[in-house]
Amino acid sequence: MPTHTGYPGVYIEELPSSVRTIASVTTSVTAFVGHTRRGPLGRPVRVTSWADFERRFGGLTARSAVAYAVHQFFGNGGTVAVVVRAARAGSGEEACVTLESTEGRSECPVLEVHAREPGLWGSGLRVAVDHDTRTPDKTFNLHVLDSRGEARETFGGLSMDAGHDRFAETVVNDGSALVRVKVLDEDRPDPSGTVSKPFAERLPDLEVELKVKIGDVEREFTLYEPDRDGTAPADVTELALLLERKLRALPDAPGKHAFAGAEVSSFGRRLQVVAGSLDPDDVVRFVGECANDLGLEASVNPPVFALAGGKDGDPPGPRDLIGSEADKTGVQALRDVDDVNLLALPELAAYESTEDMVTVISAAAQLCRERRIFLLVDAPSAWGSVDAARAGIGAFDTVRSDHAGLYFPQLQLTDPLTGRLRSFPPSGTLAGVIARTDGERGVWKAPAGTEARLLGVRSLSVRLTDRDNGLLNPLGVNCLRTFPVVGPLVWGARTMAGADALGGEWAYVPVRRLALHVEESLYRGLQWVVFEPNDEQLWQQIRLKASAYLNDLFRQGAFKGATPREAYFVKCDKDTTTDADIERGVVNVVIGIAPVRPAEFVIVRIQQMAGRFDLS
Known part of the structure; x- marks a missing residue:
């Protein structure tokens, strides 16, 4: 757009460059x-x-x-x-696990979790669920773990409501590189491990004897001992820390880490207790009247849900x-x-x-x-x-x-x-x-x-x-x-x-590869020519740009010849593009190169010199 000159003086205009270079494309991807x-x-x-x-x-x-x-x-x-x-x-199968819910009804499948791709690798995935969200009564978190229990992906605040902005299918399927999910019902999946009933504002008497069983191993312990544990827990969060410390102090079965790695967290005035194990059989169960009085038997599940059935x-x-x-x-x-x-x-x-x-x-x-x-x-x-x-x-x-x-x-x-x-x-x-x-x-x-x-x-x-x-x-x-x-x-x-x-x-x-490289570079570098006026000015620009590109290759040693004229040529004029071509919207560019061929056969001639040489 021309500058409007409204007063005597000096005006500055920035003009777009008309230079179009042809860049070399990749060669070895x-x-x-x-x-x-x-x-x-x-x-x-x-x-x-x-x-x-x-x-x-x-x-x-x-x-x-x-x-x-x-x-x-x-x-x-x-x-x-x-x-x-x-x-x-049809030969591969995806690993899968179906999560269930007991909210308001008997066990009901609510969420299918599939490995993202077919293969046995998916059977090494594990998923864990908790309800520790901002709205613990409506949403849940989904954790994807590997076979060693290390977290690979976490999706928080998921909802089973298709109208929710954190709808599980949308969030997980768009964001996960490991799994995809399918919602089967509106209820949330049950959390991993054991989840208690909600505690009241005032905690009950905690000086009780509890029995806990993980797998075939059963242990007993006192939940709260004033002489050893100091001040009594004042809320559910402090109770979770106390229970976790007590569980981790219990002796494990040989080779096990179920008690030593136990994790206890709190959410919405509930406790979630997860064994420190990836074995689905290591379910945490609190037994006895005292456990029932504390509400520690509300929901009991494995520590993780393992995907299975994957086939390469x-x-x-x-x-x-x-x-x-x-x-x-x-x-x-x-x-x-x-x-x-x-x-x-x-x-x-x-x-x-x-x-x-x-x-x-x-x-x-x-x-x-x-x-x-x-x-x-x-x-x-x-x-x-x-x-x-x-x-x-x-x-x-x-x-x-x-x-x-x-x-x-x-x-x-x-x-x-x-x-x-x-x-x-x-x-x-x-x-x-x-x-x-x-x-x-x-x-x-x-x-x-x-x-x-x-x-x-x-x-x-x-x-x-x-x-x-x-x-x-x-x-x-x-x-x-x-x-x-x-x-x-x-x-x-x-x-x-x-x-x-x-x-x-x-x-x-x-x-062959040099020719392919030149072809692809010119194909991409001359895209700007399309829809330009097909006249001598365009032909001159094409010759200039293509010659500059080929000259760069010549200087690097791609072509044989002592001068550029011997190494390559670019022809684009009225001889290559006739009036009939112009009518049809065609511009013809003819390019020739002289590639250096490899020296497959190196012949060394050795001649024996006869007689003597006088070097004096």
Whole structure:
């Protein structure tokens, strides 16, 4: 908006900048799809460390190749991963517990608590309930505990009334990462442990003998002894502290902590007594006339309510791994995820049927082509020798995509769960090596050579020689080798379309990945062009922005050539965009790059010098 000039003087205007830069996108964010111990089914979750994966997906388990692959990814230099949990349809079950209420009626189920996701992990959850809220007659608190009794989540002031702003279903289901609940009735769930009847304003005589039973252990004690306990409790809160001290002083059964860890709290002139145990059988019961007179037998429940019935889903089959494009499950869940550059499917290596492997690879390669992702393919675990690899590679001829690379053999690592050597598919480790290489050298550097060490790898399942490498490399198989001093490393950088017999232009992994990187960066960086006037001024801006971006890559060493003219070109003018294109609202940009290809073969010629040299 122009400045209104109302008097002679100097006026200042701030003008918006017309500079639009093209930023480089990520290069090594890796997606892992397959079976995990826990986690949301079919929903991509971004993790930035191994600890993050453990928290969201449950860590290592012998049945999850994905968990080990992610562990190796972060151990070799990976920084960001996207994990999609997949399982065989209908094979997993959520752990669950139903809480009951005795308020105004006989026992009645009022609240179902389910683990957030299917799996055996949910059976380790416990929930506890208390009524210690601002309105103890109407609301309640729900605590979610782990198998050790440590609080993981707490939701306070919950109501069973759907019209309440703290309605249990809404608050818990929106805020919990561990459980979800379903309200069955309007009554509140009973509290955990033993809850007394309300005490009167004036406390009764407390110099009484009480009998308490937890499990099979029964103890007797005097509730209040003037000579030992000092001033008598004046209110319910002081009574709770006295009773807790008395209970904790009682001897436990061998190996038990039920009395020693007992907790007594007060709310609404009531007492709640909870055993210091996670055993549902450790119910606190006060017996005898004195306990009845004090009202300590109003409601008796276990110290915690344990979820049960959780079952891990079976590892996904080929259809489960591919998933549904409509439901966005399996590999198809990545369609709506930005910034994914690599895809690993470590479970494929264990498939007995090569046909199943090819089916999944075909679907994954198609997705990679559409989303500009590079697929890391693990050689089948059945390839136990070079001859087996040469005989089996023909089965992959139908899926020789330039958006994928095949790596052989498997890795021998120490299993953190058992301490023993075990074979693992290499894709997770390779993704970490690629991320490390991208960070240190750039996406145009081949993730192979003496810098591409496989960290944490003890050995390889098949030890390859130069002759073996010479047989597999022309077939488009990237070899993993072991060399003296440097140890295991990557010794191949060809795509699956890089077999000598095919002779394609996308034979090398760094060339393909550099092109994908440039494509994605330009795709995002030129979004501003849409709906701009399609004329020479726009074409000039496009040439300027794209050339500046490519020149930055050239200066970093991404392209070959002594000058920018030799390294790349950007063409966007009346020759690329005709009058007919303008009528159709189309602008055509032609970009050419000269990527640096890896030096696979280094030939050193040595010539013997004959005769003598006179250096005088």
